Amino acid sequence: MLETTLCGVTLKNPVIAASGTFGFGAEYDDFFDVGKLGGICTKGLTLHPREGNPGLRVWETPAGMMNSVGLQNPGIPVFLERELPRMRTLDTAIIANVGGGDLEEYVEGIRLVSGAEGVDIVELNISCPNVHEGGMAFGIDSDVAAGVVAAVRRVCTKPLMVKLSPNAEDIAAMAIACEQEGADAVSLVNTFKALAVDIHTRKAVFDNVTAGLSGPCIKPIALRMVWEVARAVHIPVVGIGGIATWQDALEFIMAGATAVQVGTATFIKPTTMLDIIDGLERYCANEHLTSLSTVCNILGTVPNCNILRRIP
Amino acid sequence: MLETTLCGVTLKNPVIAASGTFGFGAEYDDFFDVGKLGGICTKGLTLHPREGNPGLRVWETPAGMMNSVGLQNPGIPVFLERELPRMRTLDTAIIANVGGGDLEEYVEGIRLVSGAEGVDIVELNISCPNVHEGGMAFGIDSDVAAGVVAAVRRVCTKPLMVKLSPNAEDIAAMAIACEQEGADAVSLVNTFKALAVDIHTRKAVFDNVTAGLSGPCIKPIALRMVWEVARAVHIPVVGIGGIATWQDALEFIMAGATAVQVGTATFIKPTTMLDIIDGLERYCANEHLTSLSTVCNILGTVPNCNILRRIP
Amino acid sequence: MTSPSPACVEGATVLAQERLTEDVYRLTVATTTGGTPGQFYMVRSWDREPLLARPISIHKMNEDTVSFLYQVCGRGTELLARLEEGGEVTLTGPLGHGFRIGELRGRIAIVTGGIGIAPTFCLACMLPVRDVTVIAGFESTPYAVAELLTLGVDVRVATEDGSDGTRGFCTEIFDPPAFDTVVTCGPMPMMARVAQLCAGAGVPCQASLEARMACGIGACLVCPCPTVQGNQRVCADGPVFDAAEVIWHA
Amino acid sequence: MTSPSPACVEGATVLAQERLTEDVYRLTVATTTGGTPGQFYMVRSWDREPLLARPISIHKMNEDTVSFLYQVCGRGTELLARLEEGGEVTLTGPLGHGFRIGELRGRIAIVTGGIGIAPTFCLACMLPVRDVTVIAGFESTPYAVAELLTLGVDVRVATEDGSDGTRGFCTEIFDPPAFDTVVTCGPMPMMARVAQLCAGAGVPCQASLEARMACGIGACLVCPCPTVQGNQRVCADGPVFDAAEVIWHA
Ligand SMILES: Cc1cc2nc3c(=O)[nH]c(=O)nc-3n(C[C@H](O)[C@H](O)[C@H](O)COP(=O)(O)OP(=O)(O)OC[C@H]3O[C@@H](n4cnc5c(N)ncnc54)[C@H](O)[C@@H]3O)c2cc1C
Ligand SMILES: Cc1cc2nc3c(=O)[nH]c(=O)nc-3n(C[C@H](O)[C@H](O)[C@H](O)COP(=O)(O)OP(=O)(O)OC[C@H]3O[C@@H](n4cnc5c(N)ncnc54)[C@H](O)[C@@H]3O)c2cc1C
Ligand SMILES: Cc1cc2nc3c(=O)[nH]c(=O)nc-3n(C[C@H](O)[C@H](O)[C@H](O)COP(=O)(O)O)c2cc1C
Numbered sequence A, B: 001m002l003e004t005t006l007c008g009v010t011l012k013n014p015v016i017a018a019s020g021t022f023g024f025g026a027e028y029d030d031f032f033d034v035g036k037l038g039g040i041c042t043k044g045l046t047l048h049p050r051e052g053n054p055g056l057r058v059w060e061t062p063a064g065m066m067n068s069v070g071l072q073n074p075g076i077p078v079f080l081e082r083e084l085p086r087m088r089t090l091d092t093a094i095i096a097n098v099g100g101g102d103l104e105e106y107v108e109g110i111r112l113v114s115g116a117e118g119v120d121i122v123e124l125n126i127s128c129p130n131v132h133e134g135g136m137a138f139g140i141d142s143d144v145a146a147g148v149v150a151a152v153r154r155v156c157t158k159p160l161m162v163k164l165s166p167n168a169e170d171i172a173a174m175a176i177a178c179e180q181e182g183a184d185a186v187s188l189v190n191t192f193k194a195l196a197v198d199i200h201t202r203k204a205v206f207d208n209v210t211a212g213l214s215g216p217c218i219k220p221i222a223l224r225m226v227w228e229v230a231r232a233v234h235i236p237v238v239g240i241g242g243i244a245t246w247q248d249a250l251e252f253i254m255a256g257a258t259a260v261q262v263g264t265a266t267f268i269k270p271t272t273m274l275d276i277i278d279g280l281e282r283y284c285a286n287e288h289l290t291s292l293s294t295v296c297n298i299l300g301t302v303p304n305c306n307i308l309r310r311i312p
Numbered sequence C, D: 001m002t003s004p005s006p007a008c009v010e011g012a013t014v015l016a017q018e019r020l021t022e023d024v025y026r027l028t029v030a031t032t033t034g035g036t037p038g039q040f041y042m043v044r045s046w047d048r049e050p051l052l053a054r055p056i057s058i059h060k061m062n063e064d065t066v067s068f069l070y071q072v073c074g075r076g077t078e079l080l081a082r083l084e085e086g087g088e089v090t091l092t093g094p095l096g097h098g099f100r101i102g103e104l105r106g107r108i109a110i111v112t113g114g115i116g117i118a119p120t121f122c123l124a125c126m127l128p129v130r131d132v133t134v135i136a137g138f139e140s141t142p143y144a145v146a147e148l149l150t151l152g153v154d155v156r157v158a159t160e161d162g163s164d165g166t167r168g169f170c171t172e173i174f175d176p177p178a179f180d181t182v183v184t185c186g187p188m189p190m191m192a193r194v195a196q197l198c199a200g201a202g203v204p205c206q207a208s209l210e211a212r213m214a215c216g217i218g219a220c221l222v223c224p225c226p227t228v229q230g231n232q233r234v235c236a237d238g239p240v241f242d243a244a245e246v247i248w249h250a
């Protein structure tokens, strides 16, 4: 019932573990059979290993959290050698999330990763707010993003999904630019650039000053962005941002998402994604839906949306 | 200790009731002496009366709420005749928040309002996400905003504060544009454009599809924007977004806000603003500060911020 | 009767929590803030989540207590139902304008649907028993009815599943011409129907409306009631409106 | 000793909540999930707010229970302190790698600061009494010490305000050359000092570190411990590290 096709790849269901929140998949295997998931996005990978950011890396906020991990990862070669083989035993779709400090690192990284057996989809991360060079710098302006996508597209032999930043100047224009340069899907949102101040030290909490906000608090904004993007492009959209229940996931699907990713909510309860999958299954059964695609983007078809189609 | 000057107007303290959350001030007078506040922003006013939006107008979200009031107001002439005289008895600064459907309505509205005795500051609202024409449409693109500010500036005989939208493409550029066109201050943020889906009816919850998100959930993003704007302009910045405690208010002040506005938190507890004022007073006493300006924008002066000054 | 001015009472003590049916509870709280029938309180028994307080009508009151009759239907009412004797709630109220008792004359019908019986209960208690007929509809098991009967009030019950009284909607057993004034509270479609029946029969009708609220005191405008005079605020101009002035299908 | 594999236990019953000092509590929970000294659980006794669970070390355990010793210092621990017997908590654990007991030899010093005594307590209980000296620093009133004394453990106390034992920091009454192995847990500056003293004296030292956590199981990388081999995860690679490998002032 929940089987979903995402740029040619068959997923058991539309529920995917979000990058950076699920390690390389093995960590959560102690708690549940991660093979039940639709897919797993790896921690953000870069061609060269990275130590990540110094200082505090996490801070709680109302119904959310800020993180400043800064793409700590062992580098793509080590990933391919050590982590990928283990991931392949997990029996779920593998989505390699790739970041980079400059265009060349992106291109080389994606060339390597997309050539590897077992990687099903490449998720191009131009939206990490926690690194100084690259990352989100490529995800604000649509023209800049288009350049990266075009370059990466030439070397990527796997379906290419571009992960968008909610900090983009115009998220719909950004998605259109990605589609035009050959992206097979877009996923959104990454974390929101946010600030926390330690009033005692009178400094920013994070060494980088700003950090990325995720969790239930961002859901209403993320959902709006997914809806805007789904109306703007013809490629599949993967919805991300604060999803914690099956109802949340269904809202994203109704707003136009083909699949969803769940990040922060897994920290709250390791088996959150299983609960979401179960809930969606029950929903389909109760509503006599043979597939979630029946309700996907249904918001685009109801009258109250049409009214707004003309409004910028 | 808390006395604050905001574009030439002396406020008893830097805590102001945010537009649309405090009516015309009299409503809360049953619960506390609203004369203790630094100021009150009126409900968004337009030249012509408005009935506001049909359908549901409020929806709860994790640590936040969405609203779709849509500038329901009696129109500026009725405001001046009926509400302003009553507001003037409240013994606090009066900030008239003015919206408009087109440039002409803005200009005429502000001409009228700024000429009225008793209005201390005019807050130009180019950031309401809940009206089809005007409102936020003027607050996304800096050039468009600059046009409105320039036109309004010519007729505004009172200090002019421009209220910015967090949905702006580039909030710092937006603030700079306002400053260049003669704004005396900027206030930010208005609500975030957000979406909620009713999975039972399979429609958007709001007739307008999207609505404005406010409350504690938005604080980390609003705070980041205030910090970015405070580094970009030389005019005073008024911080708004999810402020619910004196610590929140202090974070905004340390990030560069001269004053703050409190909206949604007043719904949680009518006397929230008094608690904030008390807390700030105690803080100043404990830290032996003669004025909050000592810590205003202190984040701009600590090393970890300087590192980032060069990063876009 | 002038409305007492509202207050915000933190930490009011729960004196009793009674479960009346599967999902209907009665909560009694120690407070001297009182009110008039049809007024309501913004109630919260939680700290930060959910964000907003919930509007609940005065069901019963005396000098030292107020009782609420409520149906569990979401997060907030679920949390209320977890309260035990000795627990604490935060109350803001009494709020709004209640029933205009001075305008009730002759034979009075109180037509309620479901939990709409909550605010009309204390109204019924205040009126001369012989003048009042309560016509109360429920989905299934009735509540608050037994107590009204004990007080000698004429109560006629309709249930959708026929488990008590007449099977069907309360509007089916309500005959407007038999009354001089009508008071109604319940789901919007039911009240719309009552209003229509009353208008047809030329009987004045007061309706107590519901709307989602944020401030509860008239400041935020999220609780509009479309009326012939434009949008009114359910919290501050209502919740009780003249049914003839309400635009029922806006 | 191999670590048992972790589980997520919802609704574990609170057997006891004891208040030991002004702000230190001991919570005992019914669970068979156990663990080894130095391992911890992600604990939550709330529903949605705050968002994240809190890492708390195993203080005591047996087949059917785990106890936590914790200090109230913020929202989460405040909510924990509100729990009463019969209440419920959600536990994920046991997590991380505890003390490497096989590597403890000869005279063992356990040097703790404040609530750092929590995880070392159950370690002390497992070791031969005559081998162990606990050197425990507190700001003021000590806790958990009396119980160790009852067990016959040699405990030396330092308090910052001199209200018990020696006035000053525990590091001032800790003489590394007198020991063959050292275990430490407490505030970072204190552990850094202990590590430095041990390094100077050539005594091996295991330190149990703290870091703010989100997942608690090694997936999110928000809890780095800078070591000579690069960033390690406090939750999954620690919380116990070889003090000599930790880069204390990163
Ligand atoms: C003036 C007034 C008096 C009321 N008196 C009573 C009463 O005496 N007894 C009783 O059981 N109910 C009463 N209600 C309805 C009651 O407020 C809602 O049932 C309650 O708010 C639902 O909250 P929840 O968290 O359980 O539901 P949720 O659906 O989780 O609530 C989500 C949001 O929607 C709002 N909401 C949901 N349903 C309603 C509703 N029907 N009316 C208004 N807001 C709603 C909530 O306040 C909240 O903001 C009254 C409503 C109003 C406006
Ligand atoms: C492995 C490990 C074991 C621990 N064992 C114990 C124990 O046995 N007893 C005990 O009292 N404390 C222990 N702590 C510290 C405990 O986790 C914090 O005191 C607690 O999380 C504070 O939560 P709060 O909500 O009360 O404070 P707040 O300051 O409101 O918490 C805000 C956020 O910061 C985090 N945080 C705050 N202080 C700390 C801290 N010192 N270490 C890690 N995260 C922190 C919280 O988890 C939360 O995410 C341990 C920490 C770790 C990492
Ligand atoms: C601790 C943490 C680390 C993250 N690391 C990455 C990353 O490496 N690459 C990436 O594309 N997104 C990363 N993200 C973003 C998430 O994948 C996701 O887009 C975001 O958290 C919003 O979803 P959520 O609200 O469900 O968490 C990270 C998020 C968190 C919380």
Ligand SMILES: Cc1cc2nc3c(=O)[nH]c(=O)nc-3n(C[C@H](O)[C@H](O)[C@H](O)COP(=O)(O)O)c2cc1C
Binding pocket: B018, B019, B020, B021, B043, B044, B045, B067, B069, B071, B097, B125, B128, B163, B189, B190, B191, B213, B214, B215, B216, B218, B240, B241, B242, B243, B261, B262, B263, B264, B265, C214, C220, C221, C222
């Ligand atoms: C119900 C409601 C109505 C609002 N109406 C207006 C308005 O008329 N004009 C305006 O500039 N802002 C309006 N706002 C935005 C607030 O003034 C404020 O910018 C926003 O809510 C963020 O602050 P908060 O998180 O403290 O509420 C409204 C907000 C709410 C919640």
Ligand code: FES
Binding pocket: C212, C213, C214, C215, C216, C217, C218, C219, C220, C221, C222, C223, C233, C234, C235, C236
């Ligand atoms: S709830 Fe705010 S005006 Fe009615």
Ligand code: FES
Binding pocket: D212, D213, D214, D215, D216, D217, D218, D219, D220, D221, D222, D223, D233, D234, D235, D236
């Ligand atoms: S808390 Fe997630 S890796 Fe340690």
